[in-house]
Amino acid sequence: MVSLFKKKPAYQPPVDETGRKAVIDIRGVTKTYLMGDIEVNALRGVDLQIYQGEFVAIMGPSGSGKSTLMNVLGALDQPTTGEYFLDGVNVSKMTESDLARTRNQKIGFVFQSFNLLKRTPALRQVELPLIYGGAANRTKRAKAALESVGLGSRLDHLPSELSGGQQQRVAIARALVTEPAMILADEPTGNLDSRSGTEVMQIFQSLNRDKGITVVFVTHDPWIARHTNRVVILRDGRVVSDRMVSQPLIAGKDERPSEADEMESVLKDAYYGGKEEEYN
Amino acid sequence: MSLTESFRVALTGLLTNRLRAILTTLGIIIGVGAVIGLSSLGRGVESFIASEFQALGSNVLFVFSSAPTSGTRTTIQPISTLEGEALGDPTVAPDIAQVAMETVVPGRVVNGGRSVTIVLSGVTPNFAVVRDWPVQTGVFFSDEDLDAAARVIVLGTTTVEKLFGDKAFDPTGLPVRVNDRVFTVIGVMQEQGGGIGALGDQNEVAFVPMTTAQTRLDNARTRDGGYRVDVLHIQTRGEESMDAATLQVESYLSDAHGVTFQGEQDFTIINQRDLLNSLGAVTGILTVFLSLIAGISLLVGGIGIMNIMLVSVTERTREIGLRKAVGARGSDILTQFLIESLVLSLVGGALGVALGWLITLIGGALVPDLDLAITTDAIALATGVSTFIGVFFGLYPASRAARMKPIDALRFE
Numbered sequence: 001m002v003s004l005f006k007k008k009p010a011y012q013p014p015v016d017e018t019g020r021k022a023v024i025d026i027r028g029v030t031k032t033y034l035m036g037d038i039e040v041n042a043l044r045g046v047d048l049q050i051y052q053g054e055f056v057a058i059m060g061p062s063g064s065g066k067s068t069l070m071n072v073l074g075a076l077d078q079p080t081t082g083e084y085f086l087d088g089v090n091v092s093k094m095t096e097s098d099l100a101r102t103r104n105q106k107i108g109f110v111f112q113s114f115n116l117l118k119r120t121p122a123l124r125q126v127e128l129p130l131i132y133g134g135a136a137n138r139t140k141r142a143k144a145a146l147e148s149v150g151l152g153s154r155l156d157h158l159p160s161e162l163s164g165g166q167q168q169r170v171a172i173a174r175a176l177v178t179e180p181a182m183i184l185a186d187e188p189t190g191n192l193d194s195r196s197g198t199e200v201m202q203i204f205q206s207l208n209r210d211k212g213i214t215v216v217f218v219t220h221d222p223w224i225a226r227h228t229n230r231v232v233i234l235r236d237g238r239v240v241s242d243r244m245v246s247q248p249l250i251a252g253k254d255e256r257p258s259e260a261d262e263m264e265s266v267l268k269d270a271y272y273g274g275k276e277e278e279y280n
Numbered sequence: 281m282s283l284t285e286s287f288r289v290a291l292t293g294l295l296t297n298r299l300r301a302i303l304t305t306l307g308i309i310i311g312v313g314a315v316i317g318l319s320s321l322g323r324g325v326e327s328f329i330a331s332e333f334q335a336l337g338s339n340v341l342f343v344f345s346s347a348p349t350s351g352t353r354t355t356i357q358p359i360s361t362l363e364g365e366a367l368g369d370p371t372v373a374p375d376i377a378q379v380a381m382e383t384v385v386p387g388r389v390v391n392g393g394r395s396v397t398i399v400l401s402g403v404t405p406n407f408a409v410v411r412d413w414p415v416q417t418g419v420f421f422s423d424e425d426l427d428a429a430a431r432v433i434v435l436g437t438t439t440v441e442k443l444f445g446d447k448a449f450d451p452t453g454l455p456v457r458v459n460d461r462v463f464t465v466i467g468v469m470q471e472q473g474g475g476i477g478a479l480g481d482q483n484e485v486a487f488v489p490m491t492t493a494q495t496r497l498d499n500a501r502t503r504d505g506g507y508r509v510d511v512l513h514i515q516t517r518g519e520e521s522m523d524a525a526t527l528q529v530e531s532y533l534s535d536a537h538g539v540t541f542q543g544e545q546d547f548t549i550i551n552q553r554d555l556l557n558s559l560g561a562v563t564g565i566l567t568v569f570l571s572l573i574a575g576i577s578l579l580v581g582g583i584g585i586m587n588i589m590l591v592s593v594t595e596r597t598r599e600i601g602l603r604k605a606v607g608a609r610g611s612d613i614l615t616q617f618l619i620e621s622l623v624l625s626l627v628g629g630a631l632g633v634a635l636g637w638l639i640t641l642i643g644g645a646l647v648p649d650l651d652l653a654i655t656t657d658a659i660a661l662a663t664g665v666s667t668f669i670g671v672f673f674g675l676y677p678a679s680r681a682a683r684m685k686p687i688d689a690l691r692f693e
């Protein structure tokens with residue numbers, strides 16, 4: 001082998017204090033979009049390690065680069081510079097067919113807008129990754145995945161016959177059916193009401209707690225983020241905060257204060273902004 | 281992914297988008313069906329017309345009076361019986377075997393309550409021989425009938441049908457009134473194929489002895505003391521004598537009619553070959569015209585296919601993005617789309633061939649005399665072109681989408 005002469009030391013994934021290996025290890029990742037002549041620096045050098053079995057929320061203001069980062073992590077997009085090791089393998093050096101296999105086997109991606117195939121029953125949606133992975137027992141496994149997200153009775157329903165929350169659960173079943181090492185989700189609860197959002201968090205929590213699957217998702221909702229173990233905050237394409245959650249909430253158990261209750265503490269007793277007779 | 285797996289994905293894709301699949305197929309069906317149906321019709325008409333003229337016989341010349349094409353001459357001297365007889369003389373025209381003469385007069389044939397208005401052909405007895413057209417029942421005229429200007433008549437089958445109500449009826453021996461005189465039917469001409477074609481219904485005819493037409497039904501004397509003849513049916517000694525015979529007729533008649541300059545001839549000589557040649561130009565135009573229509577149909581069908589394929593690009597680009605996001609390779613996508621468009625094109629092509637066949641069948645049923653046949657080159661051309669269009673426009677957007685990064689395909693609008 002010619003490369004023997006200049007062989008770099010083989011990559012060893014970093015390990016955290018409890019001995020867990022990093023499934024995601026990105027170093028100096030930048031992403032620059034070209035809009036005509038204008039360069040948009042969506043990511044300006046992100047270093048991030050996420051270890052096996054972690055449950056991480058990524059937060060940050062709109063335009064801070066959260067989706068850009070998720071797409072890189074999900075191997076749906078390539079960074080402009082920097083390196084990405086996924087489960088010990090350098091993703092930036094992969095061929096197109098290795099990338100496809102990685103997306104198929106190691107990653108389950110959940111989109112904010114569900115991205116289900118039109119006019120296709122739930123069961124077929126969930127079978128899709130198994131088909132491309134050449135897996136056996138597809139129908140059985142797809143059924144089990146749908147049952148695990150509480151949709152065992154909706155196998156033949158088309159997307160148009162499901163509520164938003166149910167569609168997102170089909171998408172989650174599709175993401176977890178190949179039993180990937182990690183599930184990545186870009187604002188999975190962004191299009192859902194709070195009850196459906198809580199259902200999604202319940203599923204994620206149990207996948208993480210019971211099956212040890214690494215879950216990383218983007219959210220704008222602090223209440224949702226409080227269900228995770230770790231919150232990473234981006235601003236202007238950089239990580240500005242990366243901290244552990246002291247007391248993670250348990251989805252379904254910790255009742256979210258109603259909107260009226262939340263508002264109660266900030267609203268004054270009565271309206272004083274106009275002329276009183278307008279309200280009588 | 282295995283090929284059977286690709287097939288299953290592609291077929292599922294087609295079934296979930298039935299409307300798009302049906303519309304695409306429809307474009308192909310119309311294109312292919314039109315090309316096959318029209319080209320078969322075109323060829324059928326062409327060979328039908330050709331065969332009709334072939335029935336005129338390859339060694340027969342037709343001579344009839346016509347206006348001169350140039351010069352100062354304005355009068356037409358009719359062809360006379362004396363000239364016809366002279367041309368039958370081997371010393372005058374050695375390449376002519378025999379001459380049959382025909383004088384036509386308007387006529388009305390009546391049988392009881394039924395009647396038919398018809399062009400009566402007064403012919404010499406050798407007409408049936410020269411035109412190779414025998415009677416199917418009864419007899420044709422004899423020389424005695426000619427000499428006596430006998431009141432006898434031979435009918436075509438359509439005329440029999442019109443006068444007696446049934447084409448198969450044998451009227452031999454029965455009386456009919458011809459221009460208010462009583463004639464006896466002595467025979468029926470064999471039915472001619474061709475039906476209603478370029479030459480009219482060749483079975484709607486009635487023949488009487490030439491002398492009967494000239495003396496009893498008309499008075500058609502000519503200056504030279506003969507009678508007017510409308511058509512000379514000249515049988516030459518063989519196909520190879522046609523040109524020589526034509527020259528002999530031309531020089532004799534030119535002398536007799538005082539024609540000195542080319543273009544002053546007051547008669548026309550034609551033969552089957554000339555007719556076929558000039559007809560070739562007409563049917564050639566017909567074929568070009570039909571091919572044009574067929575080509576336009578194919579184009580319209582092709583544009584239909586293209587439109588549907590391109591219109592669904594946005595939707596399908598997102599679908600491709602999603603498929604890639606869950607692990608499809610570019611080659612999986614291409615295989616799926618290739619199979620999809622091949623299936624559409626081939627199913628559409630097959631149904632299009634069936635449609636073309638149906639057009640041919642219907643055409644054949646409407647006009648039984650057309651010998652319609654689907655040709656393999658029409659099938660090959662039509663299915664080839666539509667398959668190419670279907671596959672190209674099915675595959676081109678797909679291959680573009682398959683090369684995109686999944687996230688770009690997912691966000692495509």
Ligand SMILES: Nc1ncnc2c1ncn2[C@@H]1O[C@H](COP(=O)(O)OP(=O)(O)OP(=O)(O)O)[C@@H](O)[C@H]1O
Pocket residue numbers: 033034035040041042060061062063064065066067068069
């Ligand atoms: N395909 C693209 N082409 C050009 N610029 C892009 C593209 N995608 C994102 N950007 C830009 O990159 C920056 C980061 O976008 P990104 O979508 O990652 O933000 P975000 O944090 O996910 O925001 P939000 O919370 O609104 O979803 C933005 O300024 C955006 O305009």
Ligand SMILES: [Mg+2]
Pocket residue numbers: 066067068186
């Ligand atoms: Mg975003």
